[in-house]
Amino acid sequence: MKYNAQMKNRVKRMEGQLRGILKMMEEGKDCKGVITQLSAVRSAIDKTIGVVVSSNLVECVIEAEKNGGKTNDLIQEAVGLLVNSR
Template sequence: MFADEEAIGTIVNRLRRAHGQLAGVIGMIEDGRDCKDIVTQLAAVSRALDRAGFKIVATGLRECMLDDSDRPDGENLDVEQLEKLFLALA
């Protein structure tokens, strides 16, 4: 996927943190916690996922923009495809 091992580690850590936060939200719902607390934690999960997604796009942008001849699969993303990737995270 990416050649940047440090970026992969950062992305995985962010996703693991979001996973833990989401498990916490589920526990809060099951325990009947206050709606305000649940929504606050759910917003934190959403932000963590957004950050991971943006990091994936930012890190992978170079690979996405390689010339067709440089890509092992012969695929190259055009501007419209890149726009769709960014909008998917918006």
């Protein structure tokens, strides 16, 4: 699978958020602010997982249809990845 610039930018943004959270912790910032930022990163990770899985699924389904393969198994595997990521 090829990871496009949008996916990579999402991860870079999360990396920046995590560094910001670490700085907040080192500076002794309020717990509420740290938790808010951690929740934002968790949400961003969940969304990125969805983007990666769905993009990969599209690629795999197109390839399977070209080669006469079963798409049902691919869809079930993708759903399993999403469920297990939580």
